[in-house]
Amino acid sequence: MEKVESISLFNKYIRETKILELFSNDMSDKMDLFYFKKGDILINEGECSDYLFFLVNGRMKVFSHSSSGKVMFVSHFKSLQILGETCSLWRKTPTATVQATTNGYCIGISLTKHRELLFNDIKFLRYTCMNLGERLSYMNSNTCITMFDSLESRLASFILNNSTDNIFHYNLTECAELLCTSYRHLLRVLNTFCNNNKLNKTGKYYKIIDKDYFIEIASSSYDVNSSI
Structure with missing residues (x-):
């Protein structure tokens, strides 16, 4: 994965995804645009990320490993999605890997620099809570369907x-x-x-x-x- 310096491309994804509406303040000067290739890993199981990523173009899959080493599919992402927010924000060790299944772009916010700012943004935290609730509901439903x-x-x-x-x-x-x-x-x-x-x-x-x-x-x- 590599950082992209194109201002026009950055503004394109800002405009198309309306990502700035997730925050109380203008976060555009605190965001970086990254390009990833198919197979790139954005979040690795067992390793905390220094960035909070938002998928703005492309696809991701989320998977973990059982104690026997078997790969277990968890979820599937397409833009616009926040990636690994629980582990990244609260410095929890990820229990799953997020890997690109296509080429694409994501926007990242450095948690080393802006973690406290995000913690104090009520609008962003409300979005995060809603997003986590929707994922939990999806995963419960999907588990039942897969089983039966x-x-x-x-x-x-x-x-x-x-x-x-x-x-x-x-x-x-x-x-x-x-x-x-x-x-x-x-x-x-x-x-x-x-x-x-x-x-x-x-x-x-x-x-x-x-x-x-x-x-x-x-x-x-x-x-x-x-x-x-």
């Missing part, structure tokens, strides 16, 4: 949520992680959809043939792209 809905149902929702013009094109390894299943099981279900003429595979793409079918079997509330 079939992979077919969850995958149908994922396909509908991540298709453009009935074309589904997504990294299947990451898709398996997001749906808490194995890559092999995911391929089996996709092949079943294709064999039953619900999908058609062309190269690396899947075309939806029977959209009504996916709408019918989709989990009613499952959405990995929810703004969490």
